[in-house]
Amino acid sequence: MDPVKITIDGKEVVTTKGKTVIQAAAEAGVAIPHYCYHPKLSIAGNCRMCMVEIEKMPKLQIACNTQVAEGMSVLTQSPKVVAVRKAVLEFLLINHPVDCPICDQAGECQLQNYYMEHDREASRLEVGKIHDRKKTIFGPNVVFDGERCIKCTRCVRFCQEITKTNELAVINRGDHSTISLFDDAVLDNPLSANVVDICPVGALTDRDFRFKVRVWYLDKTPSICPGCSTGCNISVEAYQNKIARFKPRQNEAVNSHWICDEGRYSFHDLAGGERLTTPMIRQEGGLVPVSWEGALQAVVNGLRGSQPLAGILSGRNTNEEAYLFAKLLRQLASYCSMEVFYRERPLTDVQKILMSPDRSPNFRGARDMGVSSSGGFAGLMQELAGNNFSSAFIVGEDLLGANGDSDKVRSALQKLSFLVVQDTKLTETAKLAHVVLPAAHFGEKEGTYTNRQGRVQKLNAAVICPEGARQDSEIFLDLLEGAGQKLDYSNPSDIFAALSREVIAYNGLNYDSIGDQGCELGSGGGAAS
Amino acid sequence: MEKVLLRNIGVPDSHTLAAYKSRGGYGSWQKVVQSMKPEQLIEEVKASGLRGRGGAGFPTGMKWSFVPKDNPKPKYVVCNADESEPGTFKDRLLIEQDPHAVVEGTLISAFAIGSHTAFIYIRGEMVFGAKRLEQAVAEASQAGLIGKNIFGSGYDLDLIVHRGAGAYICGEETGLLSSLEGGRGWPKVKPPFPATHGLFGCPTVVNNVETLATLPWIIERGAAAYSAMGTEKSKGTKLFSVSGHIARPGVYEVEMGYPFKKFLEEDCGGVPDGRKLKGVIPGGGSMPVLLPDEIDKVYLDYESVQAAGSLLGSGGVIVMDETTCMVRAALNLSRFFAHESCGQCSPCREGCHWMEKLLHRIEYGQGEQGDLDLILNVAGNIAGNTICPFGDAAAWPPGAFIRKFRGEFEAHVAEKRCTVGH
Numbered sequence: 001m002d003p004v005k006i007t008i009d010g011k012e013v014v015t016t017k018g019k020t021v022i023q024a025a026a027e028a029g030v031a032i033p034h035y036c037y038h039p040k041l042s043i044a045g046n047c048r049m050c051m052v053e054i055e056k057m058p059k060l061q062i063a064c065n066t067q068v069a070e071g072m073s074v075l076t077q078s079p080k081v082v083a084v085r086k087a088v089l090e091f092l093l094i095n096h097p098v099d100c101p102i103c104d105q106a107g108e109c110q111l112q113n114y115y116m117e118h119d120r121e122a123s124r125l126e127v128g129k130i131h132d133r134k135k136t137i138f139g140p141n142v143v144f145d146g147e148r149c150i151k152c153t154r155c156v157r158f159c160q161e162i163t164k165t166n167e168l169a170v171i172n173r174g175d176h177s178t179i180s181l182f183d184d185a186v187l188d189n190p191l192s193a194n195v196v197d198i199c200p201v202g203a204l205t206d207r208d209f210r211f212k213v214r215v216w217y218l219d220k221t222p223s224i225c226p227g228c229s230t231g232c233n234i235s236v237e238a239y240q241n242k243i244a245r246f247k248p249r250q251n252e253a254v255n256s257h258w259i260c261d262e263g264r265y266s267f268h269d270l271a272g273g274e275r276l277t278t279p280m281i282r283q284e285g286g287l288v289p290v291s292w293e294g295a296l297q298a299v300v301n302g303l304r305g306s307q308p309l310a311g312i313l314s315g316r317n318t319n320e321e322a323y324l325f326a327k328l329l330r331q332l333a334s335y336c337s338m339e340v341f342y343r344e345r346p347l348t349d350v351q352k353i354l355m356s357p358d359r360s361p362n363f364r365g366a367r368d369m370g371v372s373s374s375g376g377f378a379g380l381m382q383e384l385a386g387n388n389f390s391s392a393f394i395v396g397e398d399l400l401g402a403n404g405d406s407d408k409v410r411s412a413l414q415k416l417s418f419l420v421v422q423d424t425k426l427t428e429t430a431k432l433a434h435v436v437l438p439a440a441h442f443g444e445k446e447g448t449y450t451n452r453q454g455r456v457q458k459l460n461a462a463v464i465c466p467e468g469a470r471q472d473s474e475i476f477l478d479l480l481e482g483a484g485q486k487l488d489y490s491n492p493s494d495i496f497a498a499l500s501r502e503v504i505a506y507n508g509l510n511y512d513s514i515g516d517q518g519c520e521l522g523s524g525g526g527a528a529s
Numbered sequence: 530m531e532k533v534l535l536r537n538i539g540v541p542d543s544h545t546l547a548a549y550k551s552r553g554g555y556g557s558w559q560k561v562v563q564s565m566k567p568e569q570l571i572e573e574v575k576a577s578g579l580r581g582r583g584g585a586g587f588p589t590g591m592k593w594s595f596v597p598k599d600n601p602k603p604k605y606v607v608c609n610a611d612e613s614e615p616g617t618f619k620d621r622l623l624i625e626q627d628p629h630a631v632v633e634g635t636l637i638s639a640f641a642i643g644s645h646t647a648f649i650y651i652r653g654e655m656v657f658g659a660k661r662l663e664q665a666v667a668e669a670s671q672a673g674l675i676g677k678n679i680f681g682s683g684y685d686l687d688l689i690v691h692r693g694a695g696a697y698i699c700g701e702e703t704g705l706l707s708s709l710e711g712g713r714g715w716p717k718v719k720p721p722f723p724a725t726h727g728l729f730g731c732p733t734v735v736n737n738v739e740t741l742a743t744l745p746w747i748i749e750r751g752a753a754a755y756s757a758m759g760t761e762k763s764k765g766t767k768l769f770s771v772s773g774h775i776a777r778p779g780v781y782e783v784e785m786g787y788p789f790k791k792f793l794e795e796d797c798g799g800v801p802d803g804r805k806l807k808g809v810i811p812g813g814g815s816m817p818v819l820l821p822d823e824i825d826k827v828y829l830d831y832e833s834v835q836a837a838g839s840l841l842g843s844g845g846v847i848v849m850d851e852t853t854c855m856v857r858a859a860l861n862l863s864r865f866f867a868h869e870s871c872g873q874c875s876p877c878r879e880g881c882h883w884m885e886k887l888l889h890r891i892e893y894g895q896g897e898q899g900d901l902d903l904i905l906n907v908a909g910n911i912a913g914n915t916i917c918p919f920g921d922a923a924a925w926p927p928g929a930f931i932r933k934f935r936g937e938f939e940a941h942v943a944e945k946r947c948t949v950g951h
Contacts, residue, residue, distance in 0.1 A: 045718035046874045059913050087910035091879035127886035175882045177872030
């Protein structure tokens with residue numbers, strides 16, 4: 001890491017050998033406009049937007065492909081640079097339809113942004129625009145508009161270099177150049193929708209999201225993907241208290257700039273559908289609504305009275321919730337066994353770029369909190385199917401889902417003398433319960449997840465849970481109180497403080513310093529400390 | 530003047546190994562392999578003053594010397610036979626009539642940089658030329674001039690003829706390399722340069738056909754004999770392909786520094802039918818046009834043509850007499866460049882066709898006041914701002930035509946018609 005001293009617009013900047021001008025400038029807080037450059041893709045140098053003036057070089061140079069050199073003097077705002085940016089923007093816009101009002105990219109479009117910053121001129125083209133394919137389906141999640149495309153080739157390079165699936169190519173020549181699928185190819189790789197994120201313009205849009213919300217109405221909340229234990233950092237973007245989309249949030253320690261398609265669209269299943277908004281209790285003829293007070297009392301009584309007790313917690317519950325759940329079960333039953341829901345499926349090589357084999361983003365953290373048993377989740381399920389338990393408390397998972405031997409599990413659950421299910425929806429499992437407690441989903445709660453690698457990351461509430469449903473932590477705290485253990489803390493930050501004192505691996509971690517990038521277990525604190 | 534490049538043209542069966550050898554062919558190759566070290570060879574060619582004949586005029590020996598000697602990767606030499614510059618057909622003559630000279634030159638270049646695999650990348654449309662080269666390579670291989678242990682020296686060299694698919698941009702050396710790698714013929718962003726990161730990321734030299742065909746003569750007769758010809762900075766001889774309104778069009782070999790006017794009037798027979806000269810493009814379609822009074826003082830060497838405001842380029846001389854509509858000429862060239870722009874970088878992709886459309890409407894009576902300045906402005910915004918020199922090549926002709934024939938362009942706009950009789 002040899003230091004190199006350069007000046008950018010007269011300001012001295014110390015950077016390191018091997019860096020490019022665009023990188024050195026970004027580090028120094030100077031944003032050089034660009035389209036084709038992406039820090040995680042190869043240098044294409046085709047948009048010509050990042051041209052800068054470098055002392056002693058006769059021609060302007062592209063900042064993305066020019067390495068810094070000792071004493072180099074870079075101008076990013078000289079008259080020549082400003083003029084060429086204007087010229088490049090004009091070239092990019094002459095054949096662009098400028099149909100911003102009906103373009104889904106409007107509001108987050110780099111053509112719009114740079115036009116406002118660098119051009120603001122009327123079009124000088126009077127001789128007719130080139131036409132290209134409109135709304136061309138590239139794959140299940142991505143649609144292409146050739147007329148809005150600026151041929152930066154980020155999408156092509158993404159499929160060549162990141163997924164190595166090579167679905168896309170540039171075809172034709174000159175101003176008839178356009179992006180195309182290869183014959184018989186479909187852009188359906190497990191990371192396909194990332195091309196929408198890296199498309200700087202409205203050429204590639206998300207089939208799931210487009211035309212649902214104008215992006216400037218979105219409320220954006222930094223959070224963690226609930227899809228699996230990779231723990232990709234995301235922005236949960238909501239409109240009118242409904243999650244509208246996930247976008248990746250850069251974290252070089254976890255997911256870089258990407259998320260997988262499965263995670264990206266996981267909110268539909270997790271947050272959609274009809275919600276439970278009232279506790280229910282089983283009476284003759286089925287489940288009937290009951291007050292929270294009545295339901296909680298019934299749970300405490302029911303679980304206390306029928307041991308051994310099995311506890312199954314969702315892998316989407318936070319560390320704070322897991323910590324309380326473990327406490328609660330130990331308080332309720334001296335003979336109990338608990339585990340975090342965990343199932344693996346095989347992954348392809350492309351899936352392995354980001355995805356973990358499970359669908360339990362916090363299985364590691366929840367087990368750290370004590371929600372664990374010697375036989376693991378599979379062992380617990382075997383015991384459950386073998387009718388070794390008299391009661392069960394199942395949180396946030398439908399054990400009668402599509403996979404597994406659900407007939408066996410169903411008959412075992414039916415044989416239990418007491419079953420509590422706490423979930424967001426009336427699942428098949430919930431239908432068998434003696435008490436059903438309506439809870440909040442991942443997007444409605446605050447707390448922490450610990451990913452597969454042991455990185456503690458923060459979940460934030462992006463939407464508010466419906467009236468009648470309650471946070472899992474609140475429910476556990478009330479049950480604890482009902483079981484005779486009143487705790488003097490209730491919010492996630494205080495629960496985290498308690499667990500970080502108690503759980504050795506979390507000793508010294510501070511909730512507030514976890515920040516938006518998370519911190520590693522054993523690091524003694526967040527990135528900031 | 531002694532002919533260097535055209536010395537075998539016109540000899541019966543000049544394309545065969547037997548005819549080539551009977552005139553001393555492959556003697557230089559034998560001399561190089563058996564008695565010279567690569568460094569010696571590079572020095573010899575440096576001393577000859579030979580400059581690249583593809584258009585840029587870069588010193589050949591120096592280009593070779595940029596190839597790193599300690600790089601463990603394979604090294605490649607590519608003969609650029611993708612001749613497609615408008616008005617240029619000199620390489621084609623050598624390829625078809627003297628293919629062994631091209632082959633021998635390519636082998637010598639490969640030896641100079643220590644390459645064991647060389648390519649001849651030939652323009653797809655030149656089917657006949659490709660066949661001639663393939664025959665020549667087959668004959669030379671059969672004779673042991675190419676292949677393993679050449680002349681018992683232990684030196685191995687393969688030569689592969691590869692046909693392009695018909696794109697002007699594949700004559701640009703890095704576009705050629707992309708195409709040869711099996712990819713889209715897109716020029717590469719530089720740096721790095723081919724000398725260190727060329728074909729398949731390996732050190733590579735790309736030399737033009739004419740450049741390579743000069744090498745056997747230089748080795749045979751010595752650098753001094755070659756540099757004795759020409760001017761101080763432009764040594765030796767050069768081929769010119771002359772076309773257009775000229776009495777004797779064709780390929781000519783001329784000593785560098787030969788007077789341009791004398792060349793056109795005496796060697797090529799001047800403009801026929803008593804018509805007057807209106808303009809000449811000296812170095813292929815991408816080079817700025819010169820006016821008759823400008824060529825009076827011009828000599829056929831790199832420096833003199835450049836001093837006159839154009840470039841010697843490929844030596845494609847396009848002669849236009851007084852019946853030529855200069856708007857139409859500019860449009861014709863602009864159409865070519867708009868069609869051939871690879872589309873990779875924004876200014877060239879979007880700008881070339883825009884200029885063509887503007888020229889088109891001027892020629893067809895729909896030009897507007899301001900169109901001329903707009904074309905000049907668009908040309909200026911392309912030139913110098915692109916990945917490869919194509920942007921300059923496309924921007925220069927319309928700019929030069931408008932500046933030098935402004936009155937004619939303005940008349941087209943003012944009278945809303947072509948004023949030269951089309």
